[in-house]
Amino acid sequence: MNSIQIAIDGPASSGKSTVAKIIAKNFGYTYLDTGAMYRAVTLLALENKLTADKVDDILALLAQHPISFGRSEDGQQLVFLGQRDVSLAIRDNDVTNNVSWVAALAPIRERLVELQQEIAQAGGIVMDGRDIGTVVLPQAELKIFLIASVEERALRRFKENKARGIETDLETLKEEIAARDLKDSTRAVSPLKAAEDAITFDTTGVSIEGVVQFISEKAKEILDK
Numbered sequence: 001m002n003s004i005q006i007a008i009d010g011p012a013s014s015g016k017s018t019v020a021k022i023i024a025k026n027f028g029y030t031y032l033d034t035g036a037m038y039r040a041v042t043l044l045a046l047e048n049k050l051t052a053d054k055v056d057d058i059l060a061l062l063a064q065h066p067i068s069f070g071r072s073e074d075g076q077q078l079v080f081l082g083q084r085d086v087s088l089a090i091r092d093n094d095v096t097n098n099v100s101w102v103a104a105l106a107p108i109r110e111r112l113v114e115l116q117q118e119i120a121q122a123g124g125i126v127m128d129g130r131d132i133g134t135v136v137l138p139q140a141e142l143k144i145f146l147i148a149s150v151e152e153r154a155l156r157r158f159k160e161n162k163a164r165g166i167e168t169d170l171e172t173l174k175e176e177i178a179a180r181d182l183k184d185s186t187r188a189v190s191p192l193k194a195a196e197d198a199i200t201f202d203t204t205g206v207s208i209e210g211v212v213q214f215i216s217e218k219a220k221e222i223l224d225k
């Protein structure tokens with residue numbers, strides 16, 4: 001087999017995007033951060049003071065300001081809304097704490113899933129999110145479901161924030177992560193859950209390299225078949 005689709009799902013801060021990026025680079029595949037897309041739509045909704053009952057207006061804005069991806073000079077992935085670079089803005093706390101209601105809107109999910117499936121046509125892809133193995137790429141050759149304790153995930157986010165110069169309270173982070181897990185896994189449309197044929201891997205106490213190695217070995221097994 002020449003190239004495969006790798007779906008990496010899991011709850012907030014389970015390390016999905018960090019390992020997905022490394023794996024995509026090592027295999028020469030496209031990487032798609034689907035959470036960034038839900039975040040971008042959330043930013044649009046918040047900036048335009050739109051609420052869940054205005055889903056058509058949110059979709060109209062999205063059509064005017066399409067989401068696209070680029071790369072900075074130092075190789076970082078950039079996210080654009082129309083011509084505007086929103087890579088930093090979509091990581092704001094306000095966006096993080098509002099993204100769950102936007103991601104629960106079926107018409108928004110339909111539109112974003114369509115875009116994600118289009119991007120996956122290109123060939124080898126590593127996509128991370130919540131519903132990649134179940135909805136977006138149900139035929140993916142490799143499906144991984146990453147989990148980790150709330151404590152460990154809050155600590156990871158705490159360190160990430162600190163590195164970005166954002167001061168946060170660890171206990172608040174734990175509460176926010178637990179609240180987002182609950183909303184993401186109990187929503188009616190495409191809730192966060194492992195696909196039946198996904199491999200669940202608990203990353204608590206495992207290094208990034210350890211997770212990358214585990215997934216890479218599984219991918220190589222499939223490619224060598």
Ligand code: DC
Pocket residue numbers: 012013034035036038039099100103128129130131132180184
């Ligand atoms: O991975 P993240 O934390 O950047 O994702 C932000 C939010 O987007 C998350 O709370 C759930 C939602 N999301 C989703 O519903 N489906 C996806 N495929 C990816 C993210």
